[in-house]
Amino acid sequence: MNKIKRLAFGILVAGLAFGFSAFTTVKKRSVLIYYKVDTTYPNANDPRGYVYYSGDMCASGGNTCSAQWDIGTHIPPVGDGEPLPTTGVTFQTGSVYSGHVDL
Numbered sequence: 575m576n577k578i579k580r581l582a583f584g585i586l587v588a589g590l591a592f593g594f595s596a597f598t599t600v601k602k603r604s605v606l607i608y609y610k611v612d613t614t615y616p617n618a619n620d621p622r623g624y625v626y627y628s629g630d631m632c633a634s635g636g637n638t639c640s641a642q643w644d645i646g647t648h649i650p651p652v653g654d655g656e657p658l659p660t661t662g663v664t665f666q667t668g669s670v671y672s673g674h675v676d677l
């Protein structure tokens with residue numbers, strides 16, 4: 575009877591651990607930082623004028639330097655200089671970093 579209790583307890587602990595990990599697993603989102611390189615489109619939430627760079631390109635002074643965008647189902651950029659897609663992307667409110675792009 576003692577072995578059955580230990581087995582049941584082990585199954586209970588394993589089930590709790592699995593259930594807990596299901597709630598703590600972070601879903602990967604496709605949110606990336608894009609830099610505002612073209613000031614022809616000054617609005618921070620306008621996708622036009624944003625370009626991807628892998629490093630920090632912001633310098634102090636100016637208006638919008640960068641913002642985070644959820645690119646949805648688009649393929650993430652692999653190289654610097656790739657423009658943000660103009661459709662199917664979502665601006666992340668509160669993610670604007672002020673300044674200008676230091677190229």
